[in-house]
Amino acid sequence: MSKPHYQQISDSIEAQIRSGALLANSKLPSERQLSDAFATTRVTLREALSRLEGKGLIYRANRRGWYITPSRINYNPTQRLPFNEVVSGQGRRPDTHILAQQLAPAEPAVHKALGLAPLTPLHRVRRLRSIDGHAVLLEENHLDPARFPGLERHDLSRSLTRLFEQEYGVRIATMELNMYPLALDEERAQALGVATGAAALFISRLSRDEAGRVIELDWEYWRHDALNIQLSV
């Protein structure tokens, strides 16, 4: 009947998180303070903390300690609802930071999906999106510059879907989605502020207009603990 010590500790911390006593994005006491409080070793404490991390209840911010994971955002990727509306509709605060915006060739798979010759320069927009100040999504949009001339002169921190509609009269009619878990490579992990190899949910979305012409290829890398994909059929 007796639970291992690390499990007693993680259950105790979990109960406090679930009770609401520990708020989202607040910092846990240091590992030293916690091992004192639970009268245990650092090794056992770390086992307990890994277990909580595995359950998605706490996360580590690079070298700054452990924090309480906010609840997952509900997200339906088959709708093309702007990130800002999804997040603010759930009472949370969205923010978008443009990391890069360039005209350059991409990986061969991108050119193929967009129906462009290899090495053709294309619009690449890379944005870091956050919820309540916490980075959750690295988004990479790939677009044909012939279709979106002067894209770089617009405010790209807003919804691109709305921008396509309002500035270019281009409306998404169909989408092909592929979604799978992956481990982040070093560069993308750094952009999201997590450890290299951390689990993420990858969502690829190829959008077409009514005529079946490709509009954009959107790659989303979500923190593994940040979203819940919700669909009704």
Place this chain on the structure above:
Amino acid sequence: MSKPHYQQISDSIEAQIRSGALLANSKLPSERQLSDAFATTRVTLREALSRLEGKGLIYRANRRGWYITPSRINYNPTQRLPFNEVVSGQGRRPDTHILAQQLAPAEPAVHKALGLAPLTPLHRVRRLRSIDGHAVLLEENHLDPARFPGLERHDLSRSLTRLFEQEYGVRIATMELNMYPLALDEERAQALGVATGAAALFISRLSRDEAGRVIELDWEYWRHDALNIQLSV
């Protein structure tokens, strides 16, 4: 321009996997043989192997070494296509092993979803499903016994969706899906033959009939590297 040594090694192994020289589910040479072959240390070799694991190209089978990950199965969870049909439709070999089948209460969330009083015994079926002999999915179905009397007398290794239709005249009309990455707890990790805390994709599916009555709550735990969720809208 020079890549770190571990990256040169992982790129070299990756190229061999992608070329088809190393077949799905075949075993890599031992770590000792590989570190000799690449004239490197075990530490560097392990960095290279972790990188390949992160990319989903190799997997570790408990204490038996490293194996080549088979390609992901394409899966559309909004259709209610039987596992066997999904897998064999992609030229792969499906298999189902019943781990447990019991009449017992489940977690409070299950009772709530099924609209049953807490602690009511319910049908719980737990199955391990594999592709080409490789375990990829732990599936847990929860059903109201009043709705499916004598369920235990049927062959539960077949499609439950078909069983509902053919034996009980119950047809799924709508589904609510929730999907998110999680880290497997010890018990489920053992059932799937992976390490505790390994990343998985969790899919919860609540199915209802035409009248809106709940048919079943299905929980799926997929190996993180086994599937690609594919949707067209």
